[in-house]
Amino acid sequence: MRVAIIGAGVIGLSSALCIHEQFHGLVPSLELEVYADHFTPHTTSDGAAGLWQPYLSDHGNLQETLWNKETFDYLLGHLHSPEAKEMGLYLISGYNLFTEPVPDPSWKNIVLGFRNLTPKELQVFPGYSYGWFNTALMLEGRSYLPWLTNRLTQRGVKFFHKKVESFQEVSGDGVDVVLNCSGMRAGDLQPDPELQPGRGQIIKVQAPWVKHFIITHDLKSGIYSSPYIIPGTEFTVLGGIYQHGNWSEENSAKDHKSIWDSCCRLLPALQKAKIVGEWSGLRPARPSVRLERESIRLGNLQAEVIHNYGHGGFGITIHWGCAMAAARLFGSILQEKKQLARPPGPRL
Amino acid sequence: MASPKVAVVGAGLIGLSTALCITEAYPSCSVTVLSDQFSPSTTSDVAAGILIPHTDLDTPIHRQRQWFKETFAYLFAISNSAEASEAGIHLVSGWQVFKSTPKEELPFWSDIVLGFRAMSEAELQKFPQHQFGQAFTTLKCDCPPYLLWLEKRLKATGAQMYTRKVADLWELHGEYDIVVNCTGLGAHQLVGDKQLFPVRGQVLKVHAPWVKHFIRDGDGLTYIYPGIHTVTLGGTREKGNWSRSPDPGTARDIFDRCCSLEPSLQGAQDMEVKVGLRPCRQCVRVQREVLSKGGVKLPVVHNYGHGAGGFSVHWGTANEAAHLVGECISALQGSSSRAKL
Numbered sequence: 001m002r003v004a005i006i007g008a009g010v011i012g013l014s015s016a017l018c019i020h021e022q023f024h025g026l027v028p029s030l031e032l033e034v035y036a037d038h039f040t041p042h043t044t045s046d047g048a049a050g051l052w053q054p055y056l057s058d059h060g061n062l063q064e065t066l067w068n069k070e071t072f073d074y075l076l077g078h079l080h081s082p083e084a085k086e087m088g089l090y091l092i093s094g095y096n097l098f099t100e101p102v103p104d105p106s107w108k109n110i111v112l113g114f115r116n117l118t119p120k121e122l123q124v125f126p127g128y129s130y131g132w133f134n135t136a137l138m139l140e141g142r143s144y145l146p147w148l149t150n151r152l153t154q155r156g157v158k159f160f161h162k163k164v165e166s167f168q169e170v171s172g173d174g175v176d177v178v179l180n181c182s183g184m185r186a187g188d189l190q191p192d193p194e195l196q197p198g199r200g201q202i203i204k205v206q207a208p209w210v211k212h213f214i215i216t217h218d219l220k221s222g223i224y225s226s227p228y229i230i231p232g233t234e235f236t237v238l239g240g241i242y243q244h245g246n247w248s249e250e251n252s253a254k255d256h257k258s259i260w261d262s263c264c265r266l267l268p269a270l271q272k273a274k275i276v277g278e279w280s281g282l283r284p285a286r287p288s289v290r291l292e293r294e295s296i297r298l299g300n301l302q303a304e305v306i307h308n309y310g311h312g313g314f315g316i317t318i319h320w321g322c323a324m325a326a327a328r329l330f331g332s333i334l335q336e337k338k339q340l341a342r343p344p345g346p347r348l
Numbered sequence: 349m350a351s352p353k354v355a356v357v358g359a360g361l362i363g364l365s366t367a368l369c370i371t372e373a374y375p376s377c378s379v380t381v382l383s384d385q386f387s388p389s390t391t392s393d394v395a396a397g398i399l400i401p402h403t404d405l406d407t408p409i410h411r412q413r414q415w416f417k418e419t420f421a422y423l424f425a426i427s428n429s430a431e432a433s434e435a436g437i438h439l440v441s442g443w444q445v446f447k448s449t450p451k452e453e454l455p456f457w458s459d460i461v462l463g464f465r466a467m468s469e470a471e472l473q474k475f476p477q478h479q480f481g482q483a484f485t486t487l488k489c490d491c492p493p494y495l496l497w498l499e500k501r502l503k504a505t506g507a508q509m510y511t512r513k514v515a516d517l518w519e520l521h522g523e524y525d526i527v528v529n530c531t532g533l534g535a536h537q538l539v540g541d542k543q544l545f546p547v548r549g550q551v552l553k554v555h556a557p558w559v560k561h562f563i564r565d566g567d568g569l570t571y572i573y574p575g576i577h578t579v580t581l582g583g584t585r586e587k588g589n590w591s592r593s594p595d596p597g598t599a600r601d602i603f604d605r606c607c608s609l610e611p612s613l614q615g616a617q618d619m620e621v622k623v624g625l626r627p628c629r630q631c632v633r634v635q636r637e638v639l640s641k642g643g644v645k646l647p648v649v650h651n652y653g654h655g656a657g658g659f660s661v662h663w664g665t666a667n668e669a670a671h672l673v674g675e676c677i678s679a680l681q682g683s684s685s686r687a688k689l
Contacts, residue, residue: 079474085615090558091474093441112471113483121462121485124428124439133463133485135441135471138558209438209490209576211560233557269432 001029003330004170005179006189008036008159010045010141010319011308012181013148018323019179019330020155027334034152035170037163037185040145044183045315047202047281049230049237050088050140051213052317055223058106061288065106067321072110074320075137088143088233093135094213095121097128102219104132111136125266128216136213139316140232164189167296171303177333178305179326184284186309192290195310198283199246200224200239201255203263205273207236214266216240224283224313227262235276238263242313244285251278286310291322293329304333352377352677355520357538358530358652359383359509361392361491364498365662366530366651369670371505374677380524381502384513387495391532394551394624395659396573396580397436397489398562399423400444401457402657406631409456415664420460422663423487433576436493440574441485442562443467445478445609450566453480457660461486475609478565488562489659490575514538517639521646526676528649528669532627535652541633544653546625548589550598552606553578554616563609568656570605572613579616581606585656587628594621629653634665636672647676 005016016032024030040046052072058065078084079091095117108114117131125131149159164170164182167189171178180186187195210231218226224242231237240262241255256278264270286309294305308326311318354377356367367381387393401416403409427437445467458464467481475481499509514520517538520527529535536544556579564571573580581602599621607613633653639646651669654661 080611082611082614084612085558088558090560090612092560113465113468115463115465118463133441135561207433208557209433209436211438211440211574231560268428268430271430272433 001027002031002033002175003177003179004175005032005034005181006036006164006170007181007183007309008034008039008145009043009181009183010145010315011183011311011322012036012179013145013152014319014323015179015181015308015326016157017148017151018320018327020152020157022327023330023334024155032152032157033160033175034157035160035162035164037161039159039161040149041142043141043145044281044284045141045145047279048141048316049202049232049239050138050144050316051092051230052137052139053215054105054107054314054317056102056105056217064289064318067318067325068107068314069110070321070324071318072137075139079137083147086143087147088138088140090138091135092138092213092231093133095125095131095133095215097125097131097214097216098219099127099129100219101130108134125214138232141316167303167305168298171296171298172301176304176337177330178303180305180307181309183309183311184282186284186290186307195284195286196245197247198224198285198312199241199243199248199280200283200313201241201251201259201280202237202239202278203256203259203275204235204277204279205238205270205275207231207270207273209269210236210267216266227259227266229263229267229270236273238270242283247282249280249282251280283313284310284315285312289318289322291325293333306330350376352525352680353523354379354526354528354673355524356381356528356530357383357514357517358532358534359386360390360530360532361495361658361662362532362651362654362665363530364495364502365666366528366669367507368498368502368505369666370528370673371502371507373670374674375505377677379502379505379507381507381509382512382514384511386509386511387492387499390495391624391627392495392658393491394549394622395491396551396571396575396582397491397494397659398440398573399461399487399489399660400564401455401660402655403456404631404655404657412661413456413460415661415668416457417460417664418667419661419663420487423489427487431497434493435497436490436576438488438490438576439485440488440562441483442564443471443475443481443483444564444566445472445475445481446566447478449480458484477608488573488575493576517648518641518646521644525680526647526649526673528651528673530651532652532654533625535627535650539650541629541653544627544629545588546590547628547655548584548586548591548623548625549582550584550594550602550621550623552581552599552602553620553622554581554613555579555618556613556616558612559610565609570609572606572610578620581613590625592623592625594623626656627653628655632661632665634668634672636675647680649673649676
């Protein structure tokens, strides 16, 4: 049984790992292959700061809230494992700031210690009159993706550096299931007008005295269009750009100035921070994540495709829940192909 | 007395902050800092500099509270300014955890730090050996940066600093009008204060940039304080131990205790071991004294004996000591005008 995974960002690699973990024991002939034009450190996931935090509102999409929770709990469970450092996983606390009161988010009981900010805390952030404090997790792509790659390599998963132009390309060759984790480029494989870029730009600085994430919100402009500061292990990320429909991956001087000025206003000490890099990337935005099966007729062959893309700016936040869901879809495919007597339950 | 000459003996946290308070309150003074050690070789340089007060046994709580409140407010303002990184001042959040619920669940400083509250059950899961905990956000003064920044501010006021070992306060008579004694543990020798005793503290400074929170065991012995470039792991409280040499067995023990609080520290790199002798006393001595010898007088202001809690109260005691210096100046001006009559 050959499975081709298209895409080697956080979604592709984690889906591959999840499927291999669950099924390699049950399906001895299982062979996984990852195809991608970009590998770490050149994927979208590598550019993200890595903060676990969903958007402010789930728009009633309870399924996504559940996947977010699964991801958080899964990561929290790994926090004390010896792998945590290599995964780029650690606890981080911080602030979400608003200029007016807002309802509590869907994730308030998922994170740790969620509470409103006190008046004294708000003094740190002039211009903001309301906010939250909570403890969440960081999962740095630049560490997590290599960690996933190592786990997959150990398991005998093969990697191919190739831009896949169509599902036929991989499925025609005797591949039984295709996992479409192509993120922003999913539209190249199958048109999807709902998938649009949410362009972001970030500045990387040396500011090791910053120990908290600080995310401001402008309810009129929308998510990520207001300054944010996220401290990593090697540098701190300054951001605040979200441009829907902009496909450019070139750094813009105008966006640089906007990020720099607004972040320095938020944290005056940043004026002395040294800039060590800049990056632009395209969040694969979609009204909801596309996570579903599709049978594709390719000539006289039928291929099963599992789509898992469109995670916008919350890919890291939701990745494991989606990987588990993709694995369940894979299980049902196996059942249908009579490869499995019944779906795998929890190991006793 | 046109321009009183003030000598501040000691260039640790207390000496430098006191000197700065004096220059700010009494700009007509000329202030000189004299010390055998300057940063990075002072006791203060070893400390993590976290603002979590220790309860002084003899000082009234309201006075300790006032000192802490003043210190917190002063550092809070710096942390919000463009100077924060140079001054080494930053906010840090974290947890104080207890193996059994403490008698006093609300310490006297709980409303001065930010966001103080009891930890939730979910948060306590991270600490399986601990039953109870407090979460809050406080400030940290990284040394040497903070001390170097104080030195820079002092120099800007025109204050002088000299490396000099003062063996006897009377040495300074004639050269200086008022002496401020900020010699920490040195006061044991310098002014013969036998109430002063060292409480030896050994710490490790490691590179572990993924540690963004402080974790402190309520027993005060085990703690993890993330600074700008390194994380301070501690510690020990060895009463009466004068040894400044790092002990390898102790280092291993500290590391093990910290790893049990924060397992990811197993991956920490570049360990440096340091020792500091906390200048402990039943209570901090912030007091005015007029030394007298053969009809000659020497006004002295003492500001020492801060034990484990120096950083938490330093600005408050510096202000109080500066105020006492003001009293000395008035007394001198009073007596000099009487002398003119």
